[in-house]
Amino acid sequence: MNMQKPHILIVEDEDVTRFNLRNLFEAEGYQVSEAIDGDSMESALTNSIINLIIMDINLPGKNGLLLARELTRQNDLGLIFLTGRDSDIDKILGLEIGADDYLTKPFNPRELTIRARNILSRMLPSNVEKNDALISFNQWSLDGNARKMTTPDNREISIPRGEYRALRLLIANAGQIVTRQQLIKEMTGRDLRINDRTVDVTIRRLRKHFESVESSPELINTIHGEGYRFIGQLD
Numbered sequence: 737m738n739m740q741k742p743h744i745l746i747v748e749d750e751d752v753t754r755f756n757l758r759n760l761f762e763a764e765g766y767q768v769s770e771a772i773d774g775d776s777m778e779s780a781l782t783n784s785i786i787n788l789i790i791m792d793i794n795l796p797g798k799n800g801l802l803l804a805r806e807l808t809r810q811n812d813l814g815l816i817f818l819t820g821r822d823s824d825i826d827k828i829l830g831l832e833i834g835a836d837d838y839l840t841k842p843f844n845p846r847e848l849t850i851r852a853r854n855i856l857s858r859m860l861p862s863n864v865e866k867n868d869a870l871i872s873f874n875q876w877s878l879d880g881n882a883r884k885m886t887t888p889d890n891r892e893i894s895i896p897r898g899e900y901r902a903l904r905l906l907i908a909n910a911g912q913i914v915t916r917q918q919l920i921k922e923m924t925g926r927d928l929r930i931n932d933r934t935v936d937v938t939i940r941r942l943r944k945h946f947e948s949v950e951s952s953p954e955l956i957n958t959i960h961g962e963g964y965r966f967i968g969q970l971d
Contacts, residue, residue, distance in 0.1 A: 742787045743767040744769070745789045749772045791815065804834065837851050874968045913963050923935070
C-alpha cells in the first residue's frame with residue numbers, strides 16, 4: 737500500500753523563516769507547501785490535502801488569530817502557531833481558538849519537529865482514535881468518529897481534537913483524578929511545562945459547552961493542586 741507523506745503548510749510572510757521551515761520539514765521527510773497570507777493559504781487548502789498548518793500570527797491582511805477561527809472548524813486539520821508574540825494573552829487566545837500548540841520565536845528546530853510529529857501521529861488515518869464509539873452521559877453524547885457532542889436539546893457541537901482527547905480521558909477515568917500532566921500528554925504528546933495553560937484553557941472550553949445548557953449539572957471538578965475529575969453519570 738502506498739502511504740502518502742504527511743503534508744505541512746507553512747504560513748509565514750518572512751521569506752528567510754519560511755525558507756528555513758520548508759527545508760527543516762522536507763529534511764524530515766514531509767511534503768511541504770508555503771503561503772504568505774490568508775488568500776494563498778486558502779488556495780493551498782483548496783488545491784491540496786493539508787494535514788498540519790504551522791502559522792505566524794503577524795500576517796498581512798487577516799492575522800493568524802482570525803484565520804485560525806476559520807481553520808479550527810475543520811476537524812482533521814492540525815494547527816501550530818509559530819510566532820514572535822510571546823505574551824500570555826496571545827498564547828491563551830491562540831489555544832482558546834483551538835490551536836493544537838503554540839511556540840514562540842526564536843525556537844528550537846528539533847522541538848518544533850517533535851511537536852509537529854506528535855500532532856500528526858494523533859490525527860492521521862493510520863492512527864485511528866481508540867474508544868471512538870458513542871459515549872452517553874447526563875443526556876449528552878460524545879461521538880468520537882465525528883468529534884462532536886450532542887446536547888440534551890439535540891444541538892451538535894463540533895469540538896477540536898484537544899478538547900475531544902481531554903474529555904475522552906476524563907470520561908475513561910470517571911470518578912478518578914486525572915492530572916494535568918496526564919491530560920497534556922494525551923492531548924499533545926508532550927510533557928507539561930511550567931506556566932503551561934493549555935490544559936486549563938481546554939477544560940474551560942469544555943465547561944462552556946456544558947454551561948450552554950441551563951439544566952446541565954457540573955460535570956468536571958477541579959481538584960486544586962492535582963488535576964480534574966469527571967463526575968458525570970455514564971448511561
